[in-house]
Amino acid sequence: MFQSIPWLESNSELWLQISIVGLGLGAIVLFAETLHRLTGNSSELARKVVHIGTGNVILVAWWLQIPAWVGISASIIASLIALLSYYIPILPGINSVGRKSLGTFFYAISIGVLVAWFWPLQQFHYAAVGILVMAWGDGLAGLIGQKFGQHPYEVWGMKKSWEGSLTMALVSYAVSCLILLSVQGNVWQTWLVPVAIAIVATALESVSKLGIDNLTVPLGSAALGYYLSQLLPLGS
Template identity: 60%
Template sequence: MPSLTEIPSLGFQITLVAVWLGLILVIAEGLNRVFSVNAEVSRKIVHIGTGNVILLAWWLNIPAWVGIAASVISGIIAIISYQTPILPSINSVGRNSLGTFFYAISIGVLIGWFWTIQQPQYAALGILIMAWGDGLAAVIGQQWGKHQYCFLGSSKSWEGSLTMLFVSFIISLTILLVIQGNDQPTWIISIVVALVATTLESFSKYGIDNLTVPFGSASLAFFLNQIL
């Protein structure tokens, strides 16, 4: 993280984040409208790209209120897009999922919680697990998922779930290694978080996993670290 003397102005911070999010949306919309790329693919581009904004927020030490405000605005846009075709790359009108709304809310909640206690790494851990773990699990599962199973009414593939497990473990381990070093609790926490995140992702009716996975992963990592 930059030192206090190196932190850019708030205006520059907000502009940088806005440019990043805008670029992700333009790419996804362009692929969807111009090249007729499958809507699910463009949604995952937005899903993964948007999640990475947490790294910018962490690195730039963006104030919590900025992240919360952006979360609220994104949530409102998501709700509107369920009824109006504002951004087809994010939501299809009438789509039976509130995943985009839950995703926006989870980012705001985690920033509001962990920014205020000076532990932003846990917010990053939860959001990146959702962004990369769930995003890649969906791609792998849809393209190469041959072995299906059903969990609480949600149909998943073992290929997708194993992808979620592996990616969640790598993200947890990487962040915790950077923050607290290579010790036994780091590995134990990473394994437990990966298992729980994968279980939560297995139940994704109405997109609820976009809320349970980041919040569950972040809070579990935080509390386990206090215990261990």
């Protein structure tokens, strides 16, 4: 009765992949916004839920082998929405109007840059390292620092805590180890390279003026991991 559409059929798997990623992101944002509105908490908790949850989508994209153009396009759209949300209360629980930080915008940009860089190289795991170090490391560092930070320090006018920075270093190391272990196995590079990543990521996170760490941490972590792998090839 109905004629099939060849183009749609040939791309049915791609549309399924896009739908899975889109639904996942939508669920994360909806949960964070609902949490903010029901509990009346500050927007920071909602932002961290989205911050951590969104980063994990890179694992789904890696697992499904989603084409690079999909990730880049999603990054551009998310960047535009992020910029718009600074002027229009689209999701007030995540981005408040007039907020003096471009962190959400930088985060979206970093995902697109890493996908554009590492997808053509078939080195998906370095994109995952960069994004998940930012998602989990920075996300948990912010929560721990606010809740338990008793030893503050200041970098370029930005207040941090040693408790938060230690969390950043430990989580960055753990995340990097887990990803590299899944790809290259139990070799000495797997345990050594994350040490450098953790140190650099923590240093970059401490300089978070206007949320720039949401760009420098993922790009710096991924780049360092990738270039160290060139200097320290497996089997050397």
